[in-house]
Amino acid sequence: MDLAFLHPLYEHPGPWASVYVDTSSHTESTPHERSLVAAAVSRELAAQGADEPTRAAVHRAVDELRHSSEPHGRAFFARSGEVVLDPPLAHAPPGTSAHWAPLPRTTPLLELAGEDAVCVVAYVDRRGAEFELRGSRGSQDVGAVVGRQWPVLLPALRAGPGHRRLSPTASGAWGDPGRHFQLRVENTWEHNAAEIADALAVCQEETRADLLVLVGEVRERHAVRERLPQRLHDLVVETRQGTGSRLLDEDVERARAEHVHRRAAAELARFLAARSPDAEGRTAAVEGVPALVEAAREHRIDELLVRPAGPDAHREVWIGEAPDQLAVRRTDLRTPGDQRSWASRADDALLRSAVATDAPALSLTAAAAGKAPAGGLGALLRWT
Secondary structure, eight states: OOOHHHHHHHHOOOOEEEEEEEOOOOOOTHHHHHHHHHHHHHHHHHHHOOOOHHHEEEEEEEHHHGGGOSEEEEEEEETTTTEEEEEEEEOSSSSSSEEEEEOOEEEEEEHHHHHOEEEEEEEEEEEEEEEEEEETEEEEEEEEEEEOOOOOOOOOOOOOOOOOOOBOOTSSSBBOHHHHHHHHHHHHHHHHHHHHHHHHHHHHHHHHSSSSESSSOOOHHHHHHHHSOOOGGEEEEEEOTTTOOOOHHHHHHHHHHHHHHHHHHHHHHOOOOOHHHHSSSSSSSEEEEHHHHHHHHOOEEEEEETTTTTTTTOOOEEEOSSTTTOOOGGGOOOOOOOOOOOEHHHHHHHHHHHHTTTTOEEEEEEEEEEESOOOOOOOOOOOO
């Protein structure tokens, strides 16, 4: 997950209110229920010590969702009476929650807003293709390709009075208008498949789609796939849906979920391989809070891996005002002058460091299966 959108959260000191709101339910009573949620969130923040201006800002923001049709939910991050960031969620949170802490509670975003695999569904036939963009927030048409028209085969003239018979060709075989027609049809399809592949490549580049789903007959799907640029081949999924049928939402969700799982599994495999020492005893990956804190202080985290259910995720570390000021013990914190320090969750502190150094982060919930990294936190390093 690219964390660049979180930069505004670390441009100002805390404390921060972090609120996750579930908007997946839509009934006649939803407006009233969400007004009650807004009041409950405000009370919870007050119980945790949040200031009144910040509570009021969050209350207004949550209350404005009472008529929202958002399918999953929204996160709100606020400080000093202002909501600084309110990203939509790609998955519904397990209920509404509110946190008041020195750092924004951003780790849940790795699962709730990250890895929203966007895909282009291409409905392919011999006449062309229609493209549809699918994501967690719905679908929209994003273009179509109309290929060349098919040639028309006129009925063969029957031999008889006043009609010419077919004559042998130069090779000695009798002329076969059907074969000539078939060649023209094949040439037309070859052209159309190339046109579809070119347009699909452009569509992927413009939408930055993570996945390309080809729907249609086997021969047409394969012809388009073969003509796509090599860089896109690993993004392609083919379905057995027949020509003319629209891909069901559950089919798209399955393809998107499988893509996310494959990517997480690949990153986990890369981490496990990097964890093994090289010939000089050095490793390109670390795990555990002490090693991660050291890597974060030295700006060496290349990708942060988080298993949210791991015990180290909520382990306490100490932080200063700068992203690279963190330590396992308060006495080890490097804080020049009279800068202050606070206790923080390890996962949120490491995410702040990752954002500051433009390192991505990935949730390993599906791939790690409770096995790695040890304690639930690990990182691939920029250098050993």
